[in-house]
Amino acid sequence: MNLSFSSKSDSMSITLKKVLDEFTQLNETTKEHYAVILIKVMINLITNSKEMTMQGLTHEIKTAGEYLINNAQAGHGRSELVLRSTQTIYQHYISKGLQHSKADSMEALKQTLLEISQELIDIIIRSKDNIKTQCLKFFNNRFKVLVVGYSNVVIYSLIEAFKAGIVMEIYIPEGRPKSEGIETYRQLTEIGYPCKLIFDSAIGQVMENIDMVLTGAEAVVENGGIINRVGTYTTAICAKFQKKPFYVLAESFKFTRLFPLSQKDLSDSIRYSQEEPCFSEKLQLPENMDFINPLCDYTPPDLITLLFTDVGVFTPSAVSEELILIFNT
Amino acid sequence: MSEKPNPKKGEPWKPKEKFDKKANKEKLKQEQDQAETKQESNKTAQQQQQQQQQQQQQQQQQQSKQSIEQQPPQQLQPINDKQIVQTDTSNKRKDFLSHLPIFQDYNSVSIKTVKQIDPQTLHHSFIELCIQYQNGQCIGSTHRCVEFLNALKQFIKDYKLPKQSNYFAMAFLTELKNIFNLMENFRTVNEGMSTSYLFISECLMILRKTKLDENESKIWLCNQIDQFIQSKIISASELIIKNATQLIQEGTTILVYARSYLIENFIINYFKQGKQLTIFVVDNPQFGEGSQLVNRLLQQGISCYQILLSHVSYILSKVDKILVGASSMLCNGALVSRVGTALLACLASTHKIPFLVFCESYKFSEKSQIDSLSWNEIAQLEYGNENQQYTSLSLRYDITQSNYINMIVTEVGLIPATSVKAVIGEFKKYNYVDAIEVPRVDQ
Numbered sequence: 002m003n004l005s006f007s008s009k010s011d012s013m014s015i016t017l018k019k020v021l022d023e024f025t026q027l028n029e030t031t032k033e034h035y036a037v038i039l040i041k042v043m044i045n046l047i048t049n050s051k052e053m054t055m056q057g058l059t060h061e062i063k064t065a066g067e068y069l070i071n072n073a074q075a076g077h078g079r080s081e082l083v084l085r086s087t088q089t090i091y092q093h094y095i096s097k098g099l100q101h102s103k104a105d106s107m108e109a110l111k112q113t114l115l116e117i118s119q120e121l122i123d124i125i126i127r128s129k130d131n132i133k134t135q136c137l138k139f140f141n142n143r144f145k146v147l148v149v150g151y152s153n154v155v156i157y158s159l160i161e162a163f164k165a166g167i168v169m170e171i172y173i174p175e176g177r178p179k180s181e182g183i184e185t186y187r188q189l190t191e192i193g194y195p196c197k198l199i200f201d202s203a204i205g206q207v208m209e210n211i212d213m214v215l216t217g218a219e220a221v222v223e224n225g226g227i228i229n230r231v232g233t234y235t236t237a238i239c240a241k242f243q244k245k246p247f248y249v250l251a252e253s254f255k256f257t258r259l260f261p262l263s264q265k266d267l268s269d270s271i272r273y274s275q276e277e278p279c280f281s282e283k284l285q286l287p288e289n290m291d292f293i294n295p296l297c298d299y300t301p302p303d304l305i306t307l308l309f310t311d312v313g314v315f316t317p318s319a320v321s322e323e324l325i326l327i328f329n330t
Numbered sequence: 331m332s333e334k335p336n337p338k339k340g341e342p343w344k345p346k347e348k349f350d351k352k353a354n355k356e357k358l359k360q361e362q363d364q365a366e367t368k369q370e371s372n373k374t375a376q377q378q379q380q381q382q383q384q385q386q387q388q389q390q391q392q393q394s395k396q397s398i399e400q401q402p403p404q405q406l407q408p409i410n411d412k413q414i415v416q417t418d419t420s421n422k423r424k425d426f427l428s429h430l431p432i433f434q435d436y437n438s439v440s441i442k443t444v445k446q447i448d449p450q451t452l453h454h455s456f457i458e459l460c461i462q463y464q465n466g467q468c469i470g471s472t473h474r475c476v477e478f479l480n481a482l483k484q485f486i487k488d489y490k491l492p493k494q495s496n497y498f499a500m501a502f503l504t505e506l507k508n509i510f511n512l513m514e515n516f517r518t519v520n521e522g523m524s525t526s527y528l529f530i531s532e533c534l535m536i537l538r539k540t541k542l543d544e545n546e547s548k549i550w551l552c553n554q555i556d557q558f559i560q561s562k563i564i565s566a567s568e569l570i571i572k573n574a575t576q577l578i579q580e581g582t583t584i585l586v587y588a589r590s591y592l593i594e595n596f597i598i599n600y601f602k603q604g605k606q607l608t609i610f611v612v613d614n615p616q617f618g619e620g621s622q623l624v625n626r627l628l629q630q631g632i633s634c635y636q637i638l639l640s641h642v643s644y645i646l647s648k649v650d651k652i653l654v655g656a657s658s659m660l661c662n663g664a665l666v667s668r669v670g671t672a673l674l675a676c677l678a679s680t681h682k683i684p685f686l687v688f689c690e691s692y693k694f695s696e697k698s699q700i701d702s703l704s705w706n707e708i709a710q711l712e713y714g715n716e717n718q719q720y721t722s723l724s725l726r727y728d729i730t731q732s733n734y735i736n737m738i739v740t741e742v743g744l745i746p747a748t749s750v751k752a753v754i755g756e757f758k759k760y761n762y763v764d765a766i767e768v769p770r771v772d773q
Contacts, residue, residue, distance in 0.1 A: 224746040318748035
C-alpha cells in the first residue's frame with residue numbers, strides 16, 4: 002500500500018493496525034452488524050485522530066477504510082463487498098456533511114462528523130425492522146419457503162413472523178462450501194419453525210413444492226441484480242423456470258455502483274477464493290487436485306421478483322433510481 | 331359494385347377523383363399557391379435577389395459535386411413560407427404510412443425548393459445547412475445538432491431587431507420558433523436540437539429580466555450556446571469514452587453498427603492508448619455508414635472486419651459485446667437509432683451478448699414510443715415501373731425496446747435502460763442543463 006508521506010508512514014501504519022485489531026475484536030465479541038462495527042471503528046478513529054486539517058482527516062478515513070476492506074474478515078465467509086459499499090456511502094455522507102456544515106474550528110467539524118456517523122448507525126440498526134414490517138405482509142400460514150444462505154435479515158424477519166403467529170415450513174439448502182445453511186437451521190429450529198435441511202443438488206427437485214424463495218444479498222448492483230453467496234444464481238434460475246417468486250431482503254447500505262453484465266465482470270477476489278474447499282472426505286481426495294472455488298455469483302435482475310429494502314419494496318428496475326437519489330442529494 | 335378501371339398502358343393507376351379527397355385538397359392548394367406566385371413574380375426587385383442567391387448557391391453546389399446541370403432550367407419564382415412543403419409524391423402515398431414525413435436524399439426536387447427560398451424568410455446559414463442535410467454531408471445526430479447551433483450563432487450575429495420591439499429576448503424567441511418550424515420541412519428536428527431549443531428559451535427568459543442592450547445580449551447568448559456545446563457534447567463525449575474504456579478489457583471482440591460519433595472516437599482513443607480490440611463493423615447497404623466508419627478507422631491505422639447486417643448471425647458466437655450509438659433515448663427506456671439496430675438487439679439477447687448503448691444525456695427525451703411506425707422518417711420511396719405496382723420503401727429509424735438493452739453509457743455514469751426517466755427528472759430541476767449564469771450589466 003503506497004502512503005504519500007514517508008515521514009508519516011510509521012504513525013499511519015500503527016493507526017491502521019490498531020483499527021484492524023479493533024474491528025476483529027468487536028466482530029468476535031459483540032453481536033452487532035459488521036457495517037455498524039465499521040462505523041464505530043471509524044468513530045474511534047476520528048475522536049483519536051491527531052490530524053489538524055480536514056483534508057488530512059478525510060484522507061486518513063479513506064486509507065483506514067481501504068485497509069480494513071482488504072484485510073478484515075466480515076465473518077461467516079462473507080466477501081468484502083458489504084464493507085466496501087458501506088464505506089462508499091459513509092464517505093459520501095461525510096463529504097456532503099462537510100460541504101453543508103457551518104462549523105469553523107476543527108473540533109466543531111469533528112463534532113459534525115461524529116453526529117453524521119451516529120445517524121448512519123441508527124439508520125442501519127433500524128433498517129432490519131423496516132424490512133421486517135414490509136415482509137410480514139407477504140408471509141402466510143403454511144407457506145413453504147426456501148431460504149438460501151445465512152442472512153441476518155432473513156432470519157430476523159422469520160423470527161418476527163413466528164412471534165406474530167405465522168408458521169411456515171422452511172427448506173434450507175446446506176450451502177457448500179461453507180455450510181452456513183446449518184447455522185440457519187440451528188437458529189430457526191430454536192424458535193420452533195419446522196425446518197428441513199436439503200442438499201444443494203436437491204434444490205431443483207424440491208422447487209415444485211415451494212411457494213417462495215427468500216434470500217439476503219451481499220451487494221445490490223445498479224441494474225437491480227444481486228451479488229450473493231455462490232449457489233444463489235442456480236437457485237434463481239430454478240425458481241424462474243418453475244415460476245416461483247424470488248424475494249431478496251437487502252438493506253439500503255448494500256447498494257453499490259457496480260454494474261456487472263455477466264459472471265466475468267466480478268472481481269477476481271470474489272470469483273476465486275484461495276481457500277481449499279471442503280469437498281466430501283468420505284472418499285479419499287486426490288493429491289494436488291485442481292479446483293475452482295468461487296465465493297460469490299451474480300444474479301441478473303430478470304430472475305428477481307422483488308427487493309425488500311428499508312426504503313421500500315422495489316422491482317429491480319427501481320434500484321437505479323434509488324441509487325441516483327442516494328448519491329445525488 | 332365498384333368497377334376496377336383497367337390501367338391503360340403507359341399510365342399509372344389513379345384513384346377516381348371523387349373519392350380521393352386528399353389529392354383534391356392538395357391540388358387546390360397548389361393552384362392557390364401558383365396564383366399567389368404569379369402575382370409576386372411581377373416584382374423585379376425580388377428577381378434580382380433571387381439571381382444573387384442562385385449564384386451563391388451555384389458555387390456551393392459546385393463544391394459539393396452535384397450533377398444539377400443535367401436538370402432542365404426552370405423559371406425561378408420566389409416562395410414564401412406556405413410553399414415550403416413536400417409536393418409531387420404525396421398523391422400516391424400509401425395510407426398506412428401517410429403520416430410519416432419524407433426527407434429524400436439526393437432528390438433534385440427538394441434541392442430546387444431549397445434554392446428558391448427567399449432569404450428574408452430563412453437566413454442563408456440555415457439554407458446552407460438544409461442543402462448539407464439534403465445531399466448527405468451532414469448526417470448523424472451529434473453532427474446535425476452542432477452544425478445547427480453554429481448556423482444559429484451566425485444568425486444571431488446578423489439578426490437585427492425590428493423597429494417595433496425594444497426587447498431582444500421576446501423578439502428573438504418568436505424568431506426561434508419560426509426557424510424551427512421552417513427547418514422541420516427539410517429534416518425533422520432531432521432530440522438534441524429540441525433540448526438546445528429548451529436551453530435557449532431558458533436563456534432568453536433570463537435575458538428578459540436583465541437590462542442588457544442588443545449587442546451585449548447577442549454576445550451573451552452566443553457564449554451560452556458555446557458553453558452548451560462544450561459541456562453537453564464535447565466534455566460529455568470525453569467522459570463517456572473514459573467510462574467505456576474502463577468497461578471494455580483489452581482483447582475483447584466488439585461489434586459495432588453503422589457509424590456513431592461517440593463509438594468512432596472511443597475506438598480511436600482506445601487504440602491510441604496502445605490496447606488492442608477485434609472490431610466487426612456491421613453495415614446497412616442502404617445508407618453505407620458502416621463503410622464510412624471503416625474508412626475513417628483505416629485512416630487511423632485500425633483494421634477491422636466489415637460485414638452486412640444479414641450476415642451477422644454466424645459471427646455472433648465470437649463476439650463479446652455489441653456497441654451502438656443513439657439518436658435519442660425515450661422516456662420508457664426505448665432506443666431510437668439507425669434502422670437495423672432493433673434486429674441486432676434481438677440477436678444479441680438470444681445469444682446472451684451484452685448490448686451497450688452510448689448516448690449523451692442531452693439526447694434523452696420525454697417522448698414515449700413502443701413501435702417503429704408511429705413516428706419515423708422515410709428515407710426513400712420509389713415507385714416501380716408503370717406495369718408493376720410496387721413501391722420500395724426504406725425507413726430511417728427504428729425503436730429498440732428497453733428489455734433488450736443491457737446498459738446505457740452516459741456522462742452521468744452507467745445506467746440501466748429503465749432509469750432514463752430518473753435522469754431526465756434530475757435534469758429538469760436544473761433547467762435541462764447545468765445552472766445558467768445570469769449576465770451582469772457592466773456600468
